Amino acid sequence: MRVCYLDAFSGVSGDMLVGALVDAGANAEELLAGLLSLDTGAAYRLEPVKRKGIAATKFHVDGTDSKSHRHLPQIVKMIEGAELPAPVQSNALAVFEKLAEAEAAVHGVPKEKVHFHEVGAIDSIADIVGACLGFHLLGVERIGCSAINVGSGTVTADHGVMPVPTPATALLLKGIPVYSAGPATELCTPTGAAVVATLASEFGRMPAMTVEATGHGSGTKEFPEMANVLRILIGEDGQIPEAIRVRVVEANLDDTSPQVVGHAMERLFAEGALDVTMQAVFMKKNRPGVKLTVLCRPEDWTRLSRVIFTETTTFGVRAYEADRLVQQRHWEEVETRFGTVRVKVAGGGTFSPEYEDCRQVAVHAGVPLKVVLAEASAIFLAGRE
Numbered sequence: 001m002r003v004c005y006l007d008a009f010s011g012v013s014g015d016m017l018v019g020a021l022v023d024a025g026a027n028a029e030e031l032l033a034g035l036l037s038l039d040t041g042a043a044y045r046l047e048p049v050k051r052k053g054i055a056a057t058k059f060h061v062d063g064t065d066s067k068s069h070r071h072l073p074q075i076v077k078m079i080e081g082a083e084l085p086a087p088v089q090s091n092a093l094a095v096f097e098k099l100a101e102a103e104a105a106v107h108g109v110p111k112e113k114v115h116f117h118e119v120g121a122i123d124s125i126a127d128i129v130g131a132c133l134g135f136h137l138l139g140v141e142r143i144g145c146s147a148i149n150v151g152s153g154t155v156t157a158d159h160g161v162m163p164v165p166t167p168a169t170a171l172l173l174k175g176i177p178v179y180s181a182g183p184a185t186e187l188c189t190p191t192g193a194a195v196v197a198t199l200a201s202e203f204g205r206m207p208a209m210t211v212e213a214t215g216h217g218s219g220t221k222e223f224p225e226m227a228n229v230l231r232i233l234i235g236e237d238g239q240i241p242e243a244i245r246v247r248v249v250e251a252n253l254d255d256t257s258p259q260v261v262g263h264a265m266e267r268l269f270a271e272g273a274l275d276v277t278m279q280a281v282f283m284k285k286n287r288p289g290v291k292l293t294v295l296c297r298p299e300d301w302t303r304l305s306r307v308i309f310t311e312t313t314t315f316g317v318r319a320y321e322a323d324r325l326v327q328q329r330h331w332e333e334v335e336t337r338f339g340t341v342r343v344k345v346a347g348g349g350t351f352s353p354e355y356e357d358c359r360q361v362a363v364h365a366g367v368p369l370k371v372v373l374a375e376a377s378a379i380f381l382a383g384r385e
Contacts, residue, residue: 003209004135006145007231011187012196014127016217016230019057021134022046024215024234034133037083040122044130049218052227056216059130061123072100072111075125084133091132091199098172099194106167124191131195138234143200144207147177148193153184166190172197177204177299183223204299208244211235246274246324247301251314252281254289261290264311271307272300295324334379338365341376353377 006012006020022028028046035044043062048055079092097111104111135143150165150173157166164186165173172193212235219228253261265276275295283289292312296304298321305317327346334341334353339361342354353376362369 001141001237002139003207003235003237004138004140004143005206005209005233006143006196006200007206007233008146008148008188008196010182010219010223010226010228010230011149011151011189012145012192012230013189013219014124014131014191014195015059015061016219017192017195018059018127018130018134018217019046020215020217020230020232021131021138022059022215023057023217024138024213024232026134026137030137031130031133034082034084034088035126035130038078038125038129039081040078040125042122042126044126051216051218051222051229054216054227054229056218056227056229058218058220059127061126070121072096078125079129082129084129085136088129088132088136091135092129095128095132095194095198098198099168099190102168102171102190102194105171127191128195132199135199140234142202142237143196144202144204145176145196145200146206147179147203148173148196149181149187150178151183151185151187152180153186155186165193169193182226183221185221187219202299205245206233207237209233209235209237244324244326245298246322247296247298247319248322249294249296249301249305249308249317249319251292251308251312251317252283252289253292253312253314254283254287256290256313260312261292264292264308267307267311268294268304271304272296273304332380334376334383336361336372336375336379338362338367338372338375341372343376343380351377351380353380 018031022031032044041063045060045062047058047060049058050056075096076093079089079096082089084092100111150169153164154161155164155166165178165188166186168190169188172190173188176197178188211233214234215232216229217232219230221228261278265278268276273294273296277293279291279293281289281291292308294304294308301319305319308314308317327350329344329346332343332345334343341357341361343351344354345351353373358372358376359369362372365372
């Protein structure tokens, strides 16, 4: 799977996204041709620049009135009438739909009546469509993003002076890790937040991947303390379904019944825990108890902690990060006398018949589980001779 990781240490905006994608190898001629098909009357250009010694690409939209106002139906019609691949149109419309919902919530009006102001201007339409087209041209199938530096201070918009992040941007970033560092200015714009909130599927550390290309998209301003660029990394994922960097979440329980703890384990697995274990321990005053340990992806730990609080009697959890080394594996099938069983296979001769397959086959055939496990293992090994 082709992965794109956004390193938003200096925030993210639509023009930075477009510049970074072209800098990473997206075909500039195809991207500009797609934008021209929007028939806005604007001109588009890409400029090589340097920010604090880093070579980057700056995306410009020329010859437009950046203060023109548009409604969502007008923008939809413009995008649907352009010569763009269907996935690009779909993604761009989804971004604007999310943006309209945020603006409507902030201003207390139906989304159909939202005036998009600066966000509806041609340059912002080009930024959003250009970003969606850039991802498509690079064959990106999954997008991840770091925690986003949103900046600080205030910004002047059509509605007057607003805090950073602006109300619409803050709403779009709900559930996404953010922080504030560097210059007192807006680093994450509504367009950048809308693209990331709509298209990115994971946030936090860089995923396991083989990097094939990098790109830097420049913002307009220059800062004395840091490079005002968005960095992206393009490559293939690590072919490992589990996280490499994980969170370990633990809680000690001395007043919870075994039934409740068992149910909590089932809930945690259902909510995405990578592993859940229970260990008998002796706690203060020599009370016998259970140490509940949950292994999860870093972005899931707060949500899974809420499950622990809901389903057990603990007043707190402790959490820490850990590295996890996982072998690549694949599935193979073997035909036993009792039915088909999948076998998980890794390197170095490691294999394991799938428990649930063996259990179901054993129940259906009316034979002991250990018989099915043994036969599946024997058939698998015989096929390796």
